[in-house]
Amino acid sequence: MSIRQAVLIVGGSGTRLWPLTHTMPKPLLPVAGVPFVQHQIDALRTAGIDRIALAVGAGDVDRWTPFARKVDAELFVEEQPLDTAGGIRANVDALDDRFLALNGDVMFQTPIASFLDGLPEVDGVLALVEVEDPSAYGVVVTDEFGAVSRFVEKPPPGTAPANTVSAGMYALTKAAIAAHPLGRLSFERTIFPDLADRGRLAGRVVHGRWLDIGLPELYIETNGVMLGRHVADATADVRGELAGEWSYCGPRSTVETAARVDESIVLDDATIGEHVHLRRSVIGWGASIGSHVHLRDVVVGEGAKIADGAIVPPGSRIGPDETWSDLAGEDRT
Incomplete structure (x- = not known):
């Protein structure tokens, strides 16, 4: 089943990028003179994904509406903070049977199509990246077949069972979201562990540079990479x-x-x-x-x-x- 829809999770407060995020949402901050989220959308459309939704908080609708109109994207509005997946659950009827979810502050230089090609027929596939020191991240452990076996949150240095961490991009089924009740819902604490327990979650390593704008130094670094x-x-x-x-x-x-x-x-x-x-x-x-x-x-x-x-x-x-x-x-x- 090909994926033609992506949901960009852009509703975070972006406090770590203050004072820039006092003025505009983090994903709209310019990178190489263009909103970061525009780079994400361009990469998604290059991969053949033509339906874009932006999951936003109710307080940010006015700031996101002009951009959404410009790029022909739908808004999934979260009326109150519902954690990382609650806003998507509230709009489950607008989801395709299989879709891509992407955090609004990460991007890959590797084409997204390489992640989507030949996805296993499970309810969730996490894009993973390999890092030298996984102690600052949540480690995702997979077996020899790529199935996610467990998660280890920020292991002490030198103790991590793997060096693969979630890259903030997920291929999911509508059923995986609809299985949970409306309200607060977390990918990391609820949906992914549930799928892993049932053998319905896989991980796929994405090679190439992983770009992140979550901190000032990373925002600056990403601008440098994109500008050159x-x-x-x-x-x-x-x-x-x-x-x-x-x-x-x-x-x-x-x-x-x-x-x-x-x-x-x-x-x-x-x-x-x-x-x-x-x-x-x-x-x-x-x-x-x-x-x-x-x-x-x-x-x-x-x-x-x-x-x-x-x-x-x-x-x-x-x-x-x-x-x-x-x-x-x-x-x-």
Whole structure:
């Protein structure tokens, strides 16, 4: 049975990417100048999946509706938080008999069609990736036939029974979802263990790079992978240097003379002052960075302002419309 429908799970709060997610949902954050979820949809349609649904929270409907219309996607609205699978269960009547579910913050450079080709006839197939250190993940253990035998959540270093972890993409049957009552429902804690206990869950390793935007450093890294070069929008005014292996300057952004944008992201309408050095940082929409400021691993929210010569500790997050002005890096309003 071929799969023609995908449900993108995009309703999370994205707190780990604050302050960027104060402005927009995590999957809509730009990656290489395009919403991350657009890259996912393009990959799905390349694989022959032409029906797309976006599982969103009720509070985010207004923020998602314009994008859904643009890409001809259906909205599965979750009226209240129902965990990872509850929103899909609430819309079970709109599901195909077999469909693909994909977390809204992950993507593969390997074609999705390679995962879908020749799927076993079971109720669930998990895309798995191999990692060097699985201690930070939930480990998925499979037998010699690919059937999932058990799950081990964040095993201590050196004790993991396997190095395969869930990659956030699942081929599922409608029946696997409909078997559970309406309400809060978790893939990880309920659906997958139930299928595994009944011998109806398999795992398939996906090779190639696994991209994740769940943390600031991963969001920056994913931009670098997708860009691979220096990109400045045609409306950007770049008088400084774009350094490192890649960088991005969005529409109407300004990079003043003697500034250096080094493997960093400057979003729409942001201004980078003279003699500023950005290193692996993100400057939010309309933010302003004064002259003689060095930022390393910093995320600056929409409309924030950093004064001339201000000292910002590496790894800082500066909130939307916040002002950072003290030369000791302590005066914030």
